[in-house]
Amino acid sequence: MKKEAKKTNKKKDPKEIEFENKAVNCAAIAVLFLAFIFFVLEIAITGKTNYGLYAIITIFNGALYLYKSIKSEKNRKLNITSAVLWLLLTGICIYGYIDHLIEISEIL
Numbered sequence: 001m002k003k004e005a006k007k008t009n010k011k012k013d014p015k016e017i018e019f020e021n022k023a024v025n026c027a028a029i030a031v032l033f034l035a036f037i038f039f040v041l042e043i044a045i046t047g048k049t050n051y052g053l054y055a056i057i058t059i060f061n062g063a064l065y066l067y068k069s070i071k072s073e074k075n076r077k078l079n080i081t082s083a084v085l086w087l088l089l090t091g092i093c094i095y096g097y098i099d100h101l102i103e104i105s106e107i108l
Helices: 002-010 014-046 051-071 076-107
Strands: none
Touching: 014 051, 051 076
16 A cells, blocks of 8 residues: 555655645644634524534544554554544434424424
8 A cells, every 4th residue: 555655656746745645634723713703693693502513513523533544553552442432423413403403394
């Protein structure tokens, strides 16, 4: 696997690879920050929790730890445990979001 990555990365400039990694990190932080702002506004204005926004935040962490557990030998058990917990929390948030949508649709 490392040989394949080296072959692929030989075609790219190391600075370009570093730039792409930083760009992805920056985009991820922006998404999480925006979701957090929306989440806080939702609570401040309506007094209710938007589990859909929670799901966005938790799926990011779940995907991150899942990727780390697949690609890295270091701390694999910890990364798998973290991924499972974050993905479980994501499932709970999605359930809460769908339940809230059903509740709203019954009111209308």
